[in-house]
Amino acid sequence: MEESWLEEGHVRPVPLRALVRQDFRLSCRRPRLNQGWWMLYVIGVAVLAVGFATYFGRRGDFDPRPVWFATLGFVFAGFGFGIGVVTNEWKNSTVGWWLSLPVPRWRLAASKWMSALLRGWLLLLVVCVALALLGLYALALGGRLNPAEAARYLGFGAAVGGLVAAVLPGAAAFGVFYGAIAKSRWRPAIPLIWLAVSGSWWLVAVHHGSPQAGAPAAGGPDGFGPLWTASTWQAVLASWLVGFGLVGAAAHVLDRRLQL
Amino acid sequence: MDRQVHHGPAGWSQGDGAQVTAGRPPLSAGMSARTENEPANRPPAVRCEGLTKQYGSKRALDGLTLEVPQGRVVGVLGPNGAGKSTLFRVLAGLVQPDAGRVEVAGQLPGWRTNRQIAYLPDRARWYREHTVRDAFRYAEQFLLGFQPEQALELAAWMQLDLDLRAGDMSRGQEARLMLILCIARRVPVILLDEPFAGIDAVSRARITEGLVARIGGGETTVLVSTHELAEVEALFDHAVFLNAGRVLMQGPADELRRRGGSMQEIMQQLYV
Amino acid sequence: MRDDAVHERKVGPLTFRLDLSQPLYEQILEQMRAAIARGELPLGEKIPSVREMAQALRVNPNTVSHAYQELERDGLTETRRGQGTFVTAEPARVDQFRTAIAEQAVNEFVDRMQALGFGWNDIDRLLDERKAKGGA
Numbered sequence: 001m002e003e004s005w006l007e008e009g010h011v012r013p014v015p016l017r018a019l020v021r022q023d024f025r026l027s028c029r030r031p032r033l034n035q036g037w038w039m040l041y042v043i044g045v046a047v048l049a050v051g052f053a054t055y056f057g058r059r060g061d062f063d064p065r066p067v068w069f070a071t072l073g074f075v076f077a078g079f080g081f082g083i084g085v086v087t088n089e090w091k092n093s094t095v096g097w098w099l100s101l102p103v104p105r106w107r108l109a110a111s112k113w114m115s116a117l118l119r120g121w122l123l124l125l126v127v128c129v130a131l132a133l134l135g136l137y138a139l140a141l142g143g144r145l146n147p148a149e150a151a152r153y154l155g156f157g158a159a160v161g162g163l164v165a166a167v168l169p170g171a172a173a174f175g176v177f178y179g180a181i182a183k184s185r186w187r188p189a190i191p192l193i194w195l196a197v198s199g200s201w202w203l204v205a206v207h208h209g210s211p212q213a214g215a216p217a218a219g220g221p222d223g224f225g226p227l228w229t230a231s232t233w234q235a236v237l238a239s240w241l242v243g244f245g246l247v248g249a250a251a252h253v254l255d256r257r258l259q260l
Numbered sequence: 261m262d263r264q265v266h267h268g269p270a271g272w273s274q275g276d277g278a279q280v281t282a283g284r285p286p287l288s289a290g291m292s293a294r295t296e297n298e299p300a301n302r303p304p305a306v307r308c309e310g311l312t313k314q315y316g317s318k319r320a321l322d323g324l325t326l327e328v329p330q331g332r333v334v335g336v337l338g339p340n341g342a343g344k345s346t347l348f349r350v351l352a353g354l355v356q357p358d359a360g361r362v363e364v365a366g367q368l369p370g371w372r373t374n375r376q377i378a379y380l381p382d383r384a385r386w387y388r389e390h391t392v393r394d395a396f397r398y399a400e401q402f403l404l405g406f407q408p409e410q411a412l413e414l415a416a417w418m419q420l421d422l423d424l425r426a427g428d429m430s431r432g433q434e435a436r437l438m439l440i441l442c443i444a445r446r447v448p449v450i451l452l453d454e455p456f457a458g459i460d461a462v463s464r465a466r467i468t469e470g471l472v473a474r475i476g477g478g479e480t481t482v483l484v485s486t487h488e489l490a491e492v493e494a495l496f497d498h499a500v501f502l503n504a505g506r507v508l509m510q511g512p513a514d515e516l517r518r519r520g521g522s523m524q525e526i527m528q529q530l531y532v
Numbered sequence: 533m534r535d536d537a538v539h540e541r542k543v544g545p546l547t548f549r550l551d552l553s554q555p556l557y558e559q560i561l562e563q564m565r566a567a568i569a570r571g572e573l574p575l576g577e578k579i580p581s582v583r584e585m586a587q588a589l590r591v592n593p594n595t596v597s598h599a600y601q602e603l604e605r606d607g608l609t610e611t612r613r614g615q616g617t618f619v620t621a622e623p624a625r626v627d628q629f630r631t632a633i634a635e636q637a638v639n640e641f642v643d644r645m646q647a648l649g650f651g652w653n654d655i656d657r658l659l660d661e662r663k664a665k666g667g668a
Contacts, residue, residue: 018401026387092388096381100352101402102374260355333592472586476593493552494539494591514555514595521553522537 014103016111023115027085053134057141064135064153068160071131074124078168081116082175083182086250090183099254106251109176113247116172121165128161159227163236170239170246177246180253187259204235303366305330305449305481306351311360313346313505320346321357322505330448331478333495335513336485337523338502339531344485345382347502348453351483352379365448375404378442382453382485386434386441388427392420399441411444414473418466432463439467443474450482456492468492493523501530543580543588545572556591561599568608568619569630576621579609 056062089095101108135153139145181190306328313321321343328334336344349355350362353369367373386395392415399406415422418436426434439455456464468491475482475495486492493499493513500510508530509516513523520526537552546567550559567573579585582600586593600617603609607625611617620626645655 014402022398022402025389093383093385094387096352096354096379096384097386099354100374100377100379100381102371102404103402104371256356258354260349331594333594468590469587472590472593473583476583476586476597478594491539491590494550494556494589494595497592497594513592514557517553517555523552524537525553 016107019107019111020114023085023111024118026088027081027115027119049134053138054141057138060142064138065156067131067135068157071124071127071161071164074120074164075167075171078120078171079175081119082113082172083179085112085116086176086179087182105255106248108254109247109251113173113176116175117169120168120172124161124165128157132157163227166236167239170243173243173246177250180250183259184253184257185259186257302330304328305365307363309361311350311362312358313355314358319505324506326500326507328481330481332498333475333482334498334500335493335496335523336483336500336502337527339487342502343505344502345453348451348485351451352377376447376449378445378447378450380438380442380452380455384438386426386438390426392422392424392437395437395441403445405446407444407446411440414440414444414470418470431458432460435459435463436466439470443470448480450480452484454485456486456488464491471495489524499523541589543585548589550589557595557598560596561602564599564603565608568626573619575619575623577619579617579619581616
């Protein structure tokens with residue numbers, strides 16, 4: 001009768017995988033549109049995209065590669081997903097359940113980060129596939145669909161998309177950290193964070209030349225400089241390290257700095 | 261109306277029949293928490309000493325000291341702002357007190373102790389894309405000691421459709437779901453913060469019955485904060501009255517009834 | 533007196549009236565005793581389990597359990613392992629209990645009367661008058 005539930009044997013840890021699955025589901029919540037409207041938007045965007053591709057394809061004399069820069073938006077989206085997946089717990093009044101989970105705080109933060117990242121990567125993949133198909137379609141319309149052109153187009157896409165994918169972990173981590181700060185007693189420090197971010201951005205730009213402006217402007221034989229230089233690798237690696245630190249900082253904020 | 265009438269034909273009048281409220285001794289603070297069949301060696305389920313928590317200029321907890329024996333069903337009572345929710349958040353490890361000591365089941369609150377605590381947060385909602393079934397699966401994965409069979413039984417009994425999404429539920433149905441997630445767990449401490457707030461009478465009755473089905477027997481300590489006492493107060497065998505972040509009065513419920521009447525009457529006397 | 537503090541609850545053949553402004557344990561105990569003494573719960577009859585009773589009354593099971601323990605100490609009920617709790621099968625037990633309660637009531641009555649200065653003759657006269665009025 002006096003079987004104890006306190007014994008350690010009863011205690012199995014909550015797997016990170018299960019947490020990520022739950023958070024991922026939470027982060028992928030669609031806005032509350034009904035099915036009809038949703039379809040209408042999807043079809044509308046598809047028609048527009050195909051329309052543009054057709055128009056430029058028939059003109060025939062253009063370089064389709066810059067469309068890949070559209071994926072740069074995912075850096076900001078990743079940041080947004082990170083914020084959303086954390087602050088949604090407050091918005092939906094589920095934060096009490098979330099924070100009282102018998103799970104170490106770093107695992108809560110890491111799970112939020114992973115689900116935001118997963119969401120960013122998945123959407124990026126979908127958009128990249130769509131852009132690849134559209135670009136090839138446009139090339140075909142202009143009668144330029146040969147292996148060399150296709151490889152040039154897709155190769156550039158892989159470089160840009162790969163860079164965005166590589167930067168997403170850092171962006172998502174910054175989002176998770178930012179979301180946690182926004183709900184903490186350190187909320188007044190948010191302008192300070194922006195100051196620090198823009199300050200370091202400026203420093204990087206001064207020392208290495210702006211990675212943003214540099215890519216499309218610098219001239220090479222193709223009009224674009226190589227994207228993946230040594231300093232790109234360094235920057236990506238640095239963003240991962242910083243992201244790692246930010247997830248840890250978010251865990252600390254969740255542990256003892258929240259405004260509840 | 262004379263009180264004796266209420267005892268009806270089945271009841272015998274108590275004592276000398278002169279049951280006048282005026283004859284009661286005045287309410288006093290610091291009533292003994294222990295009763296006769298209290299095993300002395302078990303640590304208290306909850307122990308707070310001089311707990312203080314400040315939010316800006318407002319003191320939510322102001323030197324709160326409290327000891328709750330194991331196996332009790334405790335009503336944590338008081339008006340809004342008395343410190344009930346802050347106390348519960350401290351016990352669930354969500355909020356760090358500024359000063360004072362706190363122990364739940366003999367340990368410092370934190371995510372580790374939450375394995376042994378079922379906590380229903382104040383004004384909480386459930387994840388709206390979850391059906392009842394999803395919520396039970398969530399609980400199986402994340403909430404230690406959750407017993408699915410018992411949850412299903414409670415759901416049937418509280419008339420909760422397993423395929424209903426939380427987002428499509430009424431407040432009462434959602435409250436039933438969240439209560440089940442807490443009371444279908446085999447844990448030593450259950451904390452229910454305002455489980456009856458904003459809920460229709462039918463759901464309130466269902467929740468009360470659900471609680472009765474799970475409490476008692478000395479295994480689980482249940483702390484229930486509420487300001488809606490009707491119906492529920494018969495569930496408490498211990499009551500704690502808070503005001504301005506401090507314990508105003510506490511004791512075994514029947515003892516309090518003998519001295520001051522129903523919990524509701526005591527509330528009215530305490531907080532005028 | 534607040535009427536909303538009184539709740540009436542049916543449990544099988546029994547009707548309980550619980551006044552939330554009085555100790556619940558005593559009320560449950562007294563009303564169970566009365567039901568057994570008057571035969572509303574027949575000899576040898578099974579009584580509801582603590583949990584069933586608590587659910588029907590919507591009170592804390594600990595309170596019911598406390599009252600049940602007292603009933604058993606009174607000798608009015610007995611617990612058979614694995615079967616539940618039953619009203620005692622021996623009429624003598626119930627009679628004995630009834631008599632004891634009756635004696636207690638008489639003693640209290642006489643004490644009060646004497647405290648008010650009534651003698652035995654007065655008490656007889658008052659009881660006769662009461663009898664003449666009829667009723668239960």
